[in-house]
Amino acid sequence: NAGVTQTPKFRVLKTGQSMTLLCAQDMNHEYMYWYRQDPGMGLRLIHYSVGEGTTAKGEVPDGYNVSRLKKQNFLLGLESAAPSQTSVYFCASSTTRQGVRTEAFFGQGTRLTVV
Amino acid sequence: AQSVAQPEDQVNVAEGNPLTVKCTYSVSGNPYLFWYVQYPNRGLQFLLKYITGDNLVKGSYGFEAEFNKSQTSFHLKKPSALVSDSALYFCAVRDTGFQKLVFGTGTRLLVSP
Numbered sequence: 001n002a003g004v005t006q007t008p009k010f011r012v013l014k015t016g017q018s019m020t021l022l023c024a025q026d027m028n029h030e031y032m033y034w035y036r037q038d039p040g041m042g043l044r045l046i047h048y049s050v051g052e053g054t055t056a057k058g059e060v061p062d063g064y065n066v067s068r069l070k071k072q073n074f075l076l077g078l079e080s081a082a083p084s085q086t087s088v089y090f091c092a093s094s095t096t097r098q099g100v101r102t103e104a105f106f107g108q109g110t111r112l113t114v115v
Numbered sequence: 116a117q118s119v120a121q122p123e124d125q126v127n128v129a130e131g132n133p134l135t136v137k138c139t140y141s142v143s144g145n146p147y148l149f150w151y152v153q154y155p156n157r158g159l160q161f162l163l164k165y166i167t168g169d170n171l172v173k174g175s176y177g178f179e180a181e182f183n184k185s186q187t188s189f190h191l192k193k194p195s196a197l198v199s200d201s202a203l204y205f206c207a208v209r210d211t212g213f214q215k216l217v218f219g220t221g222t223r224l225l226v227s228p
Contacts (some may be wrong), residue, residue: 042121042220045216058215
């Protein structure tokens, strides 16, 4: 049982390049999230999804797009990377048990540097 | 809008002493509260949660947290700190009416031998 897996773990991009971060979960969770972690700012929600085919904006969505074509996958795209997007990105998933949403399960993170 | 505050950037404690990491929250409905721990170069690991019921919640690795509705607080505690507890701790809240999980800025716990 792998839980939440993020690909890649590290990446260096040049300004203006594009890339996609992949998140995969094998727990059949309905909810999936993308966060970014920056020093002194904690984790900030970029986008989230409450189910296959649905996405919604979080606190800091600008410059990012997401897709949830399959329930187990949640993709985060950067169309034109900027140095301000240098960060550690975390994917998470959660579900509902007896009508109550559970805690979120996190991936190991992707460290992205934009130069 | 829901929010979480962790007023201390860092907490220092000697091994064997009790520790407290503070968290206060703001939500419009009933809160679901969580504590996570992050070790260097790792993802976040779930420690404990408060959904409803007993105000004292017990979690992993000997940690516990006390929910105080009147003070809107959810402080993390441990009776006897270990050096291995040194890590970054995050408090998070979810409002029952929202699907988003909002995190605090984190508190670095440093336990000295």
